[in-house]
Every structure is written in C-alpha cells, then in structure tokens.
Amino acid sequence: MGDQLSEPRLVLVFSGKRKSGKDYVTHLIQERLGPDVCCILRLSGPLKQQYAQEHNLNLDQLLGPGPYKEQYRADMICWGETRRCQDPGFFCRLATRGASQPIWVVSDARRLSDLQWFWSKFPQQTLSVRVQCTEKTREQRGWRFTAGVDDAESECGLDSSVEFDWIITNEADAPSLDEQLQPILTLAKEAARSADL
Numbered sequence: 001m002g003d004q005l006s007e008p009r010l011v012l013v014f015s016g017k018r019k020s021g022k023d024y025v026t027h028l029i030q031e032r033l034g035p036d037v038c039c040i041l042r043l044s045g046p047l048k049q050q051y052a053q054e055h056n057l058n059l060d061q062l063l064g065p066g067p068y069k070e071q072y073r074a075d076m077i078c079w080g081e082t083r084r085c086q087d088p089g090f091f092c093r094l095a096t097r098g099a100s101q102p103i104w105v106v107s108d109a110r111r112l113s114d115l116q117w118f119w120s121k122f123p124q125q126t127l128s129v130r131v132q133c134t135e136k137t138r139e140q141r142g143w144r145f146t147a148g149v150d151d152a153e154s155e156c157g158l159d160s161s162v163e164f165d166w167i168i169t170n171e172a173d174a175p176s177l178d179e180q181l182q183p184i185l186t187l188a189k190e191a192a193r194s195a196d197l
C-alpha cells in the first residue's frame with residue numbers, strides 16, 4: 001500500500017550536469033506555482049537518507065548545495081547503483097511515495113531508466129527538461145571535474161539518448177529564467193486548474 005501513487009496532472013522530469021542549477025531552477029518553479037500545487041521530488045532524497053543513516057553522516061549537508069556531499073558522491077553513486085541494478089525503479093518509487101500535489105517536479109533524473117520509469121507510469125503527463133550551462137559557469141558555482149564521477153553514468157547517462165521537451169540555459173547572459181520557464185509555467189498552471197475542476 002505504501003507504494004500507491006496518487007495521479008499527478010503533470011510530471012516535469014529535470015536533469016542536468018552537476019552545478020548546472022537543477023535545484024535552483026526547480027525551486028524557482030515551485031516558488032512561482034506555490035507548494036500546494038507543486039512539489040519537488042528528488043530521486044537522490046531517499047538514497048541520501050538511507051546512505052546517511054548507514055554511514056552516520058549529516059543528511060542536511062548531503063542534501064544541500066555545499067562541498068560536503070562531494071566527498072561522498074563517488075561512494076554514494078556506487079551504493080545507489082547496487083540498489084538500481086536489482087530494481088531500476090527503486091528510488092523513483094520511494095521519491096514519489098505520498099506526493100499529493102497535482103504538479104510534480106522531479107529535480108534530478110540521471111539515467112535513462114529514471115526517465116523510462118516516469119514515462120511508463122505517467123505516459124500522458126511526463127515531460128523532460130534539461131538544465132544546461134557552460135563548464136565555466138559550473139566552475140564558478142564550485143564544480144571541478146572529478147574522474148569516476150563526471151565521466152560516469154550518473155553525470156552522462158542522459159547526454160545523448162533523449163530529445164528533451166525543453167532545454168533551459170541557466171547562464172547570466174541567457175534570457176531570464178522567468179522568460180525561459182514561461183511555457184512550462186503556463187502548462188503547469190493549466191494542468192493545476194484542470195485538477196480543480
């Protein structure tokens with residue numbers, strides 16, 4: 001019963017490289033739509049929760065944007081992959097459990113299997129969004145290339161296999177995020193209205 005899903009009206013599945021701004025952009029969407037209408041679901045949430053518990057780590061820091069989580073990233077990836085190999089939908093099911101808002105924003109798809117899970121469960125509602133920016137901008141936000149992480153599936157699994165429904169360029173010299181997000185916000189507001197009918 002715990003895995004039972006309530007049907008969302010729209011599922012926006014975000015992906016992007018480290019420090020591209022997935023959390024920043026998805027928070028902006030939630031701010032524009034409001035938390036009653038829109039929830040942010042992080043596939044890495046249940047992963048980090050379990051990993052922090054088993055390794056006696058600070059969960060808030062693992063969930064935050066700072067450098068703490070980077071010390072553990074390579075090991076967390078391996079740890080999560082063991083689970084995903086047995087059951088590719090494992091973290092998707094946990095992350096969506098109990099979500100009741102009409103609009104779901106999944107902030108961190110990393111593998112084709114993540115997207116395939118949402119496409120198969122919510123074929124009418126799921127749309128994919130890529131957040132991108134230059135390596136220079138990512139570096140300014142704290143990114144440094146790490147072998148075994150930045151060249152692995154966790155970062156590259158969606159590089160070329162998907163035609164995204166939208167691509168958001170999160171750069172200072174790109175059109176403003178509000179402007180770029182406008183079609184997504186319009187669709188989300190329509191979907192939320194239809195949930196009220």
Ligand SMILES: Nc1ncnc2c1ncn2[C@@H]1O[C@H](COP(=O)(O)OP(=O)(O)OP(=O)(O)O)[C@@H](O)[C@H]1O
Pocket residue numbers: 016017018019020021022023024025065141170171
């Ligand atoms: N448009 C922006 N304006 C100002 N700061 C930004 C912008 N986009 C991202 N940032 C900042 O850059 C940092 C990285 O962004 P964020 O955490 O959203 O990236 P991410 O893609 O979720 O990274 P990770 O995969 O490492 O979790 C954060 O400190 C965030 O506040």
Ligand SMILES: C[C@@](O)(CCOP(=O)(O)O)CC(=O)O
Pocket residue numbers: 018043044047062063069073076077080108110154
């Ligand atoms: C371990 C992992 O979930 C960390 C994700 O952290 P973040 O979304 O970059 O904060 C990445 C992965 O699942 O491959």
